Amino acid sequence: MEQWTNQGIVLSARSHGEGGAVVSLLTENNGRHAGYVHGAMSSKKRGFLQAGSQVKAQWSARVSDSLGTYTLEPEAGLPDGVLDSSLKLAALLSACSLCDAALPEREGHSGLYHGFLALMDMLSNDDLGDQWGAAYVMWEISLLRELGFHLELDKCAGGGDSETLCYASPKTGRAVSKAQAAPYKEKLLLLPNFLRPHVMREEGVEVQEDILTGLKMTGYFLEHWAFIHHAKGVPEPRVMFEERFGRSVVNIIKERV
DSSP states (O other), rough: EEEEEEEEEEEEEEEEETTEEEEEEETTTTEEEEEEETTTSHHHHGGGGGGEEEEEEEESSSSTSSSEEEEEEEEEEEETTTTGGGGHOOOOOHHHHHHHHHHHBOOOHHHHHHHHHHHHHHHGGGGGGOOOGHHHHHHHHHHHHHHOOEEEEEEESSSSGGGGGEOOOOHHHHHHHHHHGGGGGGGSSSOGGGGGGGGOTTTOOOOOHHHHHHHHHHHIIIIIIIIITTTOOOOOHHHHHHHHHHHHHHHHHHHHH
């Protein structure tokens, strides 16, 4: 008999069989791991099987490579305030879908797990204003690194001045200085202000606009690096999150004008 007990974040719950579901968790010590939950569609269990909920999980199976079954106990619901903000909810669902679709199953990702918890803390902290969006972009950068796609954004790919970085190369994922980028900047990705050296930060850019720049940058690498060989491409919740965030920025600009 194979079994373990661990803390986990619910990534998805897919209906299967008579009232049950295959539940995918991001666990602290066992990575992304799926298991069958009996009675998952009952009113008692459905509430704590929402994507983003935290649970204590006990997994057991006759052999290690089978699906196995979960016994789950609720630890924490969705982060405070997430249900009151469509953008924060979209961000949480995006992060869950990315982990569920991109992470290889049963490989340890404790750093990403704790980073996910930190992201949820940011989502629930109203004192931070819109800075949760920058934290989300940073989390996606860490996800890319966990998948083997390291973005090198602290020095220039062409040997230029590291104090004037303002672009990223779509081919290498490395930062490019203003001077080195000049001949072909239209082909490069913009670095958001929060990833630039202080002297290169553009004035008059709203926080939300800057976060959208960051989402477009990481979105490019997710599409062309992490999900290029996935039949379904980037998960729909991630696509919808960026689109929704883009619409919110357009509304902010209209109000400003």
